[in-house]
Amino acid sequence: MARRRIDLSGLNRGQRRAVETLTGPLLVLAGAGSGKTRVITYRIARLMETGTKADRILAVTFTNKAAREMQGRASKLLGKRPKAAKRPEISTFHSLCVRILRRHIHHLGYPNKFAIYDGNEQDSLARAALRDVRVGYEKLRPGELLNAISGWKSAGLTPAQAEEVADGDKEELAALAYAKYQAAIRACGAVDFDDLLLLTEQLFSEHAEVRFMEAGRFDHLLIDEYQDTNAPQYRIVKALAGAHRNLCVVGDDDQSIYGWRGADVTHILSFKEHWPDATVVRLEDNYRSRESILELANTLILHNATRHQKVLRAFRKGGEPARFIRYEDETAEALAIVTEIHAALGSESDDRALASDYAILFRTNEQPRAFELELRRAGIPYVLVGGMSFYDRKEVRDILAYLKILANPSDEVSLLRILNTPARGIGASSITALLEVAVAEGRSLGQLLPEAHQYDGVPEAAARRIRGFLGLLEDYRQRIATGSLADTLKDLIAGVDYKKEIERLYKNPGDVQTRLNIIGEVVSSIAIYEERTPNPTVEGFLEETALAGRDDIGSDDGDDRKQRAVTLMTLHSAKGLEFPRVYMVGMEEGLLPHGRSVADSAGIPEERRLCYVGITRAQDHLTLSFAKARMKWGKSRASIPSRFLFEMRGEAERAGKAAAAYAEYAETVRSEFAAREEAKAKKKKRTRRITKKARSSRPETEAPKRRKVASPETAATPGRLPVQARQPQQTDTKPLQELDPATGSRQRALGSTRTAQSPTPPEGQVPSAQSPPARPTSNVKDADLDTPAQASLLGISQSVAPTVERISLDAGLSSNTAATPTDGPDRPAKKKAPAKKKAPAKKKAPAKKKAPAKKKAPAKKKAQKSRSARSNLR
DNA sequence: CAATACGCCCTTTTT
DNA sequence: GGGCGTATTG
Numbered sequence: 001m002a003r004r005r006i007d008l009s010g011l012n013r014g015q016r017r018a019v020e021t022l023t024g025p026l027l028v029l030a031g032a033g034s035g036k037t038r039v040i041t042y043r044i045a046r047l048m049e050t051g052t053k054a055d056r057i058l059a060v061t062f063t064n065k066a067a068r069e070m071q072g073r074a075s076k077l078l079g080k081r082p083k084a085a086k087r088p089e090i091s092t093f094h095s096l097c098v099r100i101l102r103r104h105i106h107h108l109g110y111p112n113k114f115a116i117y118d119g120n121e122q123d124s125l126a127r128a129a130l131r132d133v134r135v136g137y138e139k140l141r142p143g144e145l146l147n148a149i150s151g152w153k154s155a156g157l158t159p160a161q162a163e164e165v166a167d168g169d170k171e172e173l174a175a176l177a178y179a180k181y182q183a184a185i186r187a188c189g190a191v192d193f194d195d196l197l198l199l200t201e202q203l204f205s206e207h208a209e210v211r212f213m214e215a216g217r218f219d220h221l222l223i224d225e226y227q228d229t230n231a232p233q234y235r236i237v238k239a240l241a242g243a244h245r246n247l248c249v250v251g252d253d254d255q256s257i258y259g260w261r262g263a264d265v266t267h268i269l270s271f272k273e274h275w276p277d278a279t280v281v282r283l284e285d286n287y288r289s290r291e292s293i294l295e296l297a298n299t300l301i302l303h304n305a306t307r308h309q310k311v312l313r314a315f316r317k318g319g320e321p322a323r324f325i326r327y328e329d330e331t332a333e334a335l336a337i338v339t340e341i342h343a344a345l346g347s348e349s350d351d352r353a354l355a356s357d358y359a360i361l362f363r364t365n366e367q368p369r370a371f372e373l374e375l376r377r378a379g380i381p382y383v384l385v386g387g388m389s390f391y392d393r394k395e396v397r398d399i400l401a402y403l404k405i406l407a408n409p410s411d412e413v414s415l416l417r418i419l420n421t422p423a424r425g426i427g428a429s430s431i432t433a434l435l436e437v438a439v440a441e442g443r444s445l446g447q448l449l450p451e452a453h454q455y456d457g458v459p460e461a462a463a464r465r466i467r468g469f470l471g472l473l474e475d476y477r478q479r480i481a482t483g484s485l486a487d488t489l490k491d492l493i494a495g496v497d498y499k500k501e502i503e504r505l506y507k508n509p510g511d512v513q514t515r516l517n518i519i520g521e522v523v524s525s526i527a528i529y530e531e532r533t534p535n536p537t538v539e540g541f542l543e544e545t546a547l548a549g550r551d552d553i554g555s556d557d558g559d560d561r562k563q564r565a566v567t568l569m570t571l572h573s574a575k576g577l578e579f580p581r582v583y584m585v586g587m588e589e590g591l592l593p594h595g596r597s598v599a600d601s602a603g604i605p606e607e608r609r610l611c612y613v614g615i616t617r618a619q620d621h622l623t624l625s626f627a628k629a630r631m632k633w634g635k636s637r638a639s640i641p642s643r644f645l646f647e648m649r650g651e652a653e654r655a656g657k658a659a660a661a662y663a664e665y666a667e668t669v670r671s672e673f674a675a676r677e678e679a680k681a682k683k684k685k686r687t688r689r690i691t692k693k694a695r696s697s698r699p700e701t702e703a704p705k706r707r708k709v710a711s712p713e714t715a716a717t718p719g720r721l722p723v724q725a726r727q728p729q730q731t732d733t734k735p736l737q738e739l740d741p742a743t744g745s746r747q748r749a750l751g752s753t754r755t756a757q758s759p760t761p762p763e764g765q766v767p768s769a770q771s772p773p774a775r776p777t778s779n780v781k782d783a784d785l786d787t788p789a790q791a792s793l794l795g796i797s798q799s800v801a802p803t804v805e806r807i808s809l810d811a812g813l814s815s816n817t818a819a820t821p822t823d824g825p826d827r828p829a830k831k832k833a834p835a836k837k838k839a840p841a842k843k844k845a846p847a848k849k850k851a852p853a854k855k856k857a858p859a860k861k862k863a864q865k866s867r868s869a870r871s872n873l874r
Numbered sequence: 875c876a877a878t879a880c881g882c883c884c885t886t887t888t889t
Numbered sequence: 890g891g892g893c894g895t896a897t898t899g
Contacts, residue, residue: 062889094889119888141883193889228889260887364886386888427875547889572887594886610887633884634890 006045006077011038018248018281019043022050022220025241025275027268028250031312032297032616033288033578036250037066040222041073043248044088047220048078057088058240059222060096064548066224066576067092089218093233095547097196104203104210113539115190115404116546120397121413122146122185122192129180132439133173140173148174149181153194154230154262156201158182187444189410197232204239215240225576226251226271230262238274247275253307257572257610259602269308286312286616288578290319293622297615300648303655304605312616322615322622324645329627329636330586334370337583337625341566342378355381359567359579361614363591368568371585375566385569391545395502395515399522400545402492406477407538412445422501425465433457472496480538486527493519571614582618584611587626589640589662598666611644640665 008016015035018028019042030036040059048054061067071090075081091099098116106112117125126142126149148171152162159179166175185192191199204211221241223229226249229237241247249271256265272278286294291314298311327333337360344353360371368384375382390396398421401414408414420426430452437455438445448455449470453463472495480488493499502515529544530536567579586592592611597603615622624645629636640662646655 064889092889196889257887258889261889366885423875425875429875570887591886596886606887631890 006042006049008042011035011042012283012285014281014283014285015039015042017279018250018283019046021248021279021281022047023246025245025271025278026248027226027271027275027278027280028248028283029268029280029308029310030250030252030283031286031310032252032255032613033286033312034283035285035287036224036252036283037070037073039283040224040250041070041077043222044074045077048088052220054086054088056217056219057222058096058218058220059088059090059224060237061090061092061224062228063576064092064095067095070224092547093236094193094196097200097236098543098547100200100203100210100214101191101196104207105199107207107210108199108203110186110191110199111189111408113189113408115188115408115411115414116196116543117185117188117190117192117413118391118546119146120392121190124413124416125181125184125188126177128184129177132180133177140170140177144170145174145177145181149178150194150261152178153198154232156198156231184412187410188412189408190413194232197230197236201232201235201239204236211239215243219244220246221248223247223249224251225255227253227256227265227268228258228263229267230264234264234267245275254301254304254310254609255575255613257575257606257613259606265306269306282308282310284310284313285315287315288619289316289616290314290620291317292319292321293615293618296322296622296648297612299650300608300615300644301612303647303652304608306605320621322618322624325623325625326641327625327627329629330367330370330631333585333625333627334374337585337623338371338374338378338380342380345380353581355564355566357580358583359569359574359577359581359617360583360585361569361571361574361617362585363571363594363610364586365570367586367591371568375568381565383565383567385567386573390518390521391548393518395498395518396522398498399489399493399519400542402476402496403480403489403538403542405473406480407542409446409473409477410444415446419466419469422496422498423504424469424496426462426469430458430462430466485530485536485538485541486523489526490523493523571610574617575613578617578619580619581621581623582614583623583625584614585625586630587624587642587645588630589642589658589665591630591639592642592644593659593662595666598662608644608647611642611648615648 008019011019012035015038018026018039022043028036028039030039044057044059047057059067059070061070067090071087074088074090101110101114102112105114123142123146126145130140130142130145152159152165152175157165159175159182162178163172163175166172185195204214218240221237221244223237228251237247237249249268251268253265253268256263256268259265267274272280289297294312294314301307325336327336341353341355341358345355347353360368362368365386372382372384391400398418401417404411404414405418416431419431420428433455434445434448434452434457436457437443438448449466452458452466453460458466476488476492476495479491498519499516502512502519506512506515525545526541529541533540571584590598593604593607597607626641626645627639630639631637640658643655643658643662646652646658
């Protein structure tokens with residue numbers, strides 16, 4: 001192997017040190033954008049250069065995407081190597097565990113061919129468990145139960161231990177249900193995501209020989225995103241690295257945002273204590289964001305007390321100040337932002353933006369709705385990351401359930417799912433009867449099926465069909481073991497006439513077609529798998545799909561589209577990514593510090609980190625927006641600007657006021673809630689009898705959970721762009737009509753969209769005319785954050801008197817130059833030449849032109865402008 | 875047994 | 890506002 005010196009000259013001091021410290025424990029505190037992945041890949045390359053064999057290196061990440069990226073960058077750095085050359089093992093925690101378990105899980109009494117249950121299947125099990133414990137969902141919802149179980153599992157508690165620890169009615173019930181759940185999943189020969197880690201850990205602690213064998217496979221261990229490790233992961237790492245101690249962990253405590261799911265920041269905070277001789281390297285040079293953006297991040301994160309101290313230094317100085325914008329409500333927010341993006345995409349200038357430059361980041365999954373709608377209307381391609389995944393669709397789950405049953409006959413969840421899907425005359429009553437027998441005799445449903453005819457509750461006809469069904473499965477089970485996977489699957493789908501089922505379910509021909517296409521994609525994905533895998537098996541395919549999660553199926557296709565699309569995603573899924581232009585929307589109390597996190601003290605710091613993550617995604621442009629009011633529970637409610645907006649600007653006092661205002665608000669909500677609970681409790685008594693009677697209800701057909709997609713052809717699934725067919729110019733209203741029955745609002749927005757879309761607007765000024773909300777931040781003043789309404793919420797109406805005028809002037813939307821002189825107070829020496837210039841030129845002039853007579857000259861108007869953005873457009 | 879209607883409940887983040 | 894589950898009806 002030609003040994004070539006890896007060139008380290010492009011690395012800064014810290015990076016070089018991290019790359020060259022090759023033995024012993026090493027902690028790399030890598031701030032956002034500090035070249036973390038680079039360090040890891042260089043380090044791998046260095047290791048190999050100094051004689052470590054590739055396959056003696058294990059790098060662990062949390063996501064497949066990260067693993068893939070690392071793999072790609074490492075091989076690039078290593079240059080051309082013989083095809084057969086070993087590669088470093090780079091995988092996620094979960095897939096690493098799967099591999100280990102596949103080899104040894106039989107020691108723990110599980111079949112080596114165990115199935116992996118994802119959220120949907122867990123949901124089914126949770127419901128069944130709750131039925132078993134005779135708890136109505138109103139007492140404890142499946143989701144809550146799963147959360148509890150996951151919490152216990154992450155803490156390493158068995159059901160028995162959980163029962164001891166459980167405190168209060170709810171938890172005790174949950175602990176009981178946990179026992180049922182665990183028994184059920186085990187009986188299915190399946191494991192869930194948490195089990196993957198737990199069982200691996202158990203394997204290591206109970207079977208030393210397994211631990212030796214697995215740990216002995218590697219001499220060097222790298223863990224990425226170490227701040228996200230939970231307890232089992234931590235112990236697995238320890239077990240693997242304990243002997244050689246060549247453990248390099250990389251992470252950033254300031255980006256720890258998965259505490260809610262068991263990640264424990266203390267792992268990274270006290271690494272030095274666990275490994276006293278550890279070298280610690282800090283990477284604080286940020287190459288991603290402009291200085292103006294980093295300042296906000298640095299200032300914000302200072303509000304967290306417990307952290308490794310570090311300050312991001314901007315490599316890229318200057319930059320446009322971030323913008324802070326207030327809107328009337330979430331609709332206005334979406335409309336204005338989309339309009340702005342649309343204008344930028346359509347502009348003829350050299351610096352024309354690409355859709356892929358943009359990311360819209362939000363906290364909760366309901367927020368993107370408004371944006372999707374507007375983006376569709378504007379004909380801008382977008383990708384909603386993390387929405388309904390391909391694998392969450394009913395059709396896909398059905399088909400996969402067939403495959404799962406073929407692979408693992410004891411998989412009861414899948415069995416129940418397909419037993420009567422497509423409808424084959426095995427009715428709910430028959431199934432219930434069988435399930436009762438199964439429970440009574442302690443046998444599995446699968447075992448009972450062949451003798452179904454013996455039982456009373458099962459009519460002759462049903463028994464016959466069950467027999468037919470079993471025969472069919474047996475048939476395909478044999479075929480798939482020997483023949484081509486894809487072909488067999490195709491035959492299977494035809495054999496059960498799934499198409500007919502779809503036609504029965506959906507009467508709209510468009511719907512039917514998209515569902516059929518989806519099925520086609522499943523088939524082709526198995527074909528792809530089959531093609532590129534040496535020894536393809538059903539199990540292998542299923543494993544891939546289970547672990548792939550939200551990654552797309554036809555990845556090339558997906559990537560290609562993503563390249564031309566605006567990205568919509570949660571702050572959580574944005575971690576690790578970067579975009580030239582970032583919008584952080586819904587920056588409001590209750591949303592960004594999320595309502596549920598405000599209660600417990602650990603909550604706020606994590607929310608703050610989440611905000612920090614969001615800010616540090618932006619390379620050049622950052623816009624933070626919030627609404628004055630927002631729909632919640634079908635009602636419009638006043639919003640309070642997020643305390644983080646103030647914190648990041650160094651306005652601690654106002655941040656405190658925002659927090660206090662929210663606390664007060666939360667208090668009223670809580671009493672409302674309590675009242676409702678009470679009413680509910682009364683009712684429950686009545687309902688209970690009924691529920692009990694009905695408790696043996698039929699198995700789940702579908703575990704819904706995620707929201708449905710608006711319309712098939714515009715379905716926004718990852719990797720599947722909604723409007724790709726429509727050009728921006730088109731103003732075909734029909735699809736829209738279908739999309740949105742709420743015609744009223746449709747028309748309104750449509751009108752505006754049309755304006756925005758007119759291809760060659762007079763004077764070519766579309767952009768500015770269309771971007772009313774855009775405003776240079778040099779203008780950002782109190783005005784942007786306090787309207788009279790907000791000010792009173794914050795209890796500061798008087799004190800901000802000087803700004804009140806500007807407040808109404810701006811009302812969060814208008815872009816005027818009035819503020820220029822006031823630049824001083826807030827961010828004194830900060831304005832950039834470019835910003836200044838842009839403000840007047842770009843904003844004002846065009847706005848007048850294009851905007852219909854309604855808009856007045858910017859400078860003098862006050863209150864009436866608060867709505868200007870919308871009304872102008874209409 | 876399926877389709878429809880009504881009413882209740884909710885709203886965090888996900889490998 | 891909307892999705893889901895349950896009840897009711899044919």
